[in-house]
Amino acid sequence: MLTTYSPVEMMVAAAARILEDKKIVFVGTGMPIIASIVAKRLYCPNLLIIFEAGGIDPLLDRLTVSVGSSYTIDRAIMATSMDYVMSLAQRGYIDYGFLGAAQIDRYGNINTTVIGDWRRPKVRLPGSGGANDVGSLSWKTITIMRQDKLRFVDRVDYVTTPGYLNGPGSRERTGLPINTGPYRVVTQIGVYGFHPETKEMMLLALYPNTTLKDVQENSSFKIIVPEKVEVLDPPTIEELKVMREIDPAGIIIPRR
Amino acid sequence: MDPDEAREWVRKNKQREYISKLMSPSEAVQKFIKDSSYVAFGGFGHVRVSIVIIHEIIRQNVKNLIYAAKTAVHDIDLLIAAGCVSRVEVAYAFGHELRGLSPAGRRAVETGEVEVVSEWSNAAFEWRFKAAAMGLPFLPARVIAGTDTFKKSSSKIIRDPFSNKPIVLIPACYPDVAVIHVHRADIYGNAQILGHTIMDFELARAAKRLIITTEEVVPTEEIRRQPYQTTIPFFLVDAVVEQPFGSHPGNMPYIYAFDEEHFAEYLSLTKTREGTLQYLQKYIYGVEDFWGYLERIGGYRKLKYLMDLEKKRTEPIYPWVE
Numbered sequence: 076m077l078t079t080y081s082p083v084e085m086m087v088a089a090a091a092r093i094l095e096d097k098k099i100v101f102v103g104t105g106m107p108i109i110a111s112i113v114a115k116r117l118y119c120p121n122l123l124i125i126f127e128a129g130g131i132d133p134l135l136d137r138l139t140v141s142v143g144s145s146y147t148i149d150r151a152i153m154a155t156s157m158d159y160v161m162s163l164a165q166r167g168y169i170d171y172g173f174l175g176a177a178q179i180d181r182y183g184n185i186n187t188t189v190i191g192d193w194r195r196p197k198v199r200l201p202g203s204g205g206a207n208d209v210g211s212l213s214w215k216t217i218t219i220m221r222q223d224k225l226r227f228v229d230r231v232d233y234v235t236t237p238g239y240l241n242g243p244g245s246r247e248r249t250g251l252p253i254n255t256g257p258y259r260v261v262t263q264i265g266v267y268g269f270h271p272e273t274k275e276m277m278l279l280a281l282y283p284n285t286t287l288k289d290v291q292e293n294s295s296f297k298i299i300v301p302e303k304v305e306v307l308d309p310p311t312i313e314e315l316k317v318m319r320e321i322d323p324a325g326i327i328i329p330r331r
Numbered sequence: 332m333d334p335d336e337a338r339e340w341v342r343k344n345k346q347r348e349y350i351s352k353l354m355s356p357s358e359a360v361q362k363f364i365k366d367s368s369y370v371a372f373g374g375f376g377h378v379r380v381s382i383v384i385i386h387e388i389i390r391q392n393v394k395n396l397i398y399a400a401k402t403a404v405h406d407i408d409l410l411i412a413a414g415c416v417s418r419v420e421v422a423y424a425f426g427h428e429l430r431g432l433s434p435a436g437r438r439a440v441e442t443g444e445v446e447v448v449s450e451w452s453n454a455a456f457e458w459r460f461k462a463a464a465m466g467l468p469f470l471p472a473r474v475i476a477g478t479d480t481f482k483k484s485s486s487k488i489i490r491d492p493f494s495n496k497p498i499v500l501i502p503a504c505y506p507d508v509a510v511i512h513v514h515r516a517d518i519y520g521n522a523q524i525l526g527h528t529i530m531d532f533e534l535a536r537a538a539k540r541l542i543i544t545t546e547e548v549v550p551t552e553e554i555r556r557q558p559y560q561t562t563i564p565f566f567l568v569d570a571v572v573e574q575p576f577g578s579h580p581g582n583m584p585y586i587y588a589f590d591e592e593h594f595a596e597y598l599s600l601t602k603t604r605e606g607t608l609q610y611l612q613k614y615i616y617g618v619e620d621f622w623g624y625l626e627r628i629g630g631y632r633k634l635k636y637l638m639d640l641e642k643k644r645t646e647p648i649y650p651w652v653e
Contacts, residue, residue, distance in 0.1 A: 104428050104429055105429055127453055128378070128529045129528060129529060139429075140428055140430065140589060140649075141375065141376075141428045141582070141589075143374075143375030143376070143378045143402070144378055144582050144584075145378075145582055145584040145585070145588065145641060148526050154526045154527040154584075155527060155528070156457075156528045156529060156530065156531075156533075157454065157457045157529055158458070158461055158530070158533060161454035161458075164454075165454075165472070165473055184478075193447075193483065195441075195443060196440065196441055198437070198441070199425050199436075199437050199440040199441055200426070200432070201423050201424060201425055201426030201432070202400075202421045202424060202425075202450060202480075203450065203451065203453065203475075204402060204452070204453055205454065206452070207452035207455075207475055207480050208452045208454035211473060211475070211476065212454075212473065212474065233479045234478040234480070235479065237476070240477045240478075245477065248497070249477035249488075249497060250473060250477075250488065250496060250497030250498055251473060252473055323646070324647070324648065324649045324652055325652060326429060326649055327429075
């Protein structure tokens with residue numbers, strides 16, 4: 076049963092392998108939570124997980140429906156406030172911010188507010204929540220999301236959370252903390268980074284069953300493809316096991 | 332609101348006297364929540380949130396509320412479903428986190444029945460309350476800069492006079508009424524929250540009127556035995572309402588877990604207007620008070636299950652998973 080895997084499982088495994096030990100990650104709802112738990116269980120036992128409602132380093136054994144639930148303070152080292160954890164982020168303590176998104180552009184700007192016009196939206200989404208804060212204040216921001224032409228867009232309908240805004244230097248010019256910004260984007264097709272000079276999205280790795288053709292066919296903007304592109308290993312048995320353990324109901328990790 | 336005006340308001344209107352503020356949910360709403368009030372609910376939208384007061388607002392048919400959606404989930408969605416809200420300031424709303432988007436909230440915004448008047452991030456909203464709690468007109472912050480969220484907020488950006496770097500100024504928010512659900516409080520309003528306080532430490536001081544709903548009323552000696560647990564002192568408080576399970580179907584840390592079965596029923600019924608009415612009739616209009624509602628959602632058997640779930644004695648189920 077564990078020898079096959081789904082695109083979601085590949086994404087979560089790829090994301091889990093990005094995180095580092097002895098660092099602090101600020102996680103958003105859903106896949107970021109699963110990937111962070113997988114990382115902590117298998118690769119970085121000293122990864123510290125922080126939630127926006129005030130939970131610091133809980134011992135998570137399950138996916139939580141809410142980033143403010145009891146789970147986020149379960150056997151934690153601190154149960155504090157939004158003000159406290161957001162101030163920590165502003166002070167420079169958050170190494171990785173980890174978010175989901177509805178739309179993204181080449182500079183990593185994220186939309187989670189509206190599809191269509193803001194005044195009369197086609198689809199009204201929940202808004203920033205803590206995403207703007209995480210994307211503004213973390214040293215490195217990782218985004219995990221589904222990729223297709225409607226989600227990888229030339230211009231997002233609304234900039235909820237800042238990426239590199241209009242390109243190099245624009246974060247700093249608007250007053251955001253220096254040396255911060257998007258770091259990785261993980262989709263069902265591959266893992267992306269950002270070009271060191273132009274700050275445009277750049278392919279870093281594919282999966283065993285995805286191709287360069289998939290990358291461009293599922294994006295409305297041109298993605299930079301470097302000479303060398305890594306191919307990641309499929310999810311390991313251990314990674315798959317942990318994912319299923321922490322999401323036994325199949326909320327994120329589909330049951331087969 | 333001007334900080335001097337806000338100070339003056341406190342001086343004139345806030346009781347410093349030890350008098351009992353214990354009242355029923357219906358009295359609290361009648362006294363403090365009017366048509367067109369600007370309201371903010373403590374907790375996290377479906378965690379430690381005063382659903383008991385939400386129900387009472389709906390039962391009394393309060394209209395045209397302006398809602399501070401600083402992570403608003405089930406709270407705002409019920410109010411919107413019942414037609415009590417006309418304008419919203421949004422950091423997070425119209426969603427149920429992992430459960431997906433909220434049909435009732437989405438429908439209201441997409442058809443224009445409810446107007447989104449501004450956008451914020453969670454930290455920005457929290458710091459609006461913090462500015463008000465400190466009696467300041469604004470706080471400088473390094474969030475929302477450069478985004479549409481900044482443009483749709485009423486924040487300003489200036490040059491920091493010390494460093495000459497750009498800095499965002501987040502305006503203070505002084506809600507007319509805040510409603511905060513807590514683990515225990517005495518009859519005067521001294522209130523203790525166990526676990527994370529989310530925005531409530533700041534919100535309690537930012538709001539003009541403050542309704543505390545509590546899982547239990549305890550003697551003041553109980554508060555004085557653990558003063559380090561007190562989040563809100565009595566002189567900030569205008570009403571104390573005792574309601575066990577007052578956050579249902581929300582989670583109350585250390586006491587009861589989310590009622591996912593109930594959320595599934597709610598999210599499914601609110602897909603249509605008829606279903607929404609059916610929900611409101613069954614669970615709010617059709618019962619006399621929150622005790623009646625607790626009976627209707629399954630009574631003691633259900634509540635015991637939710638307490639067991641919170642203690643991890645049993646595995647959660649998620650009937651809304653497709």
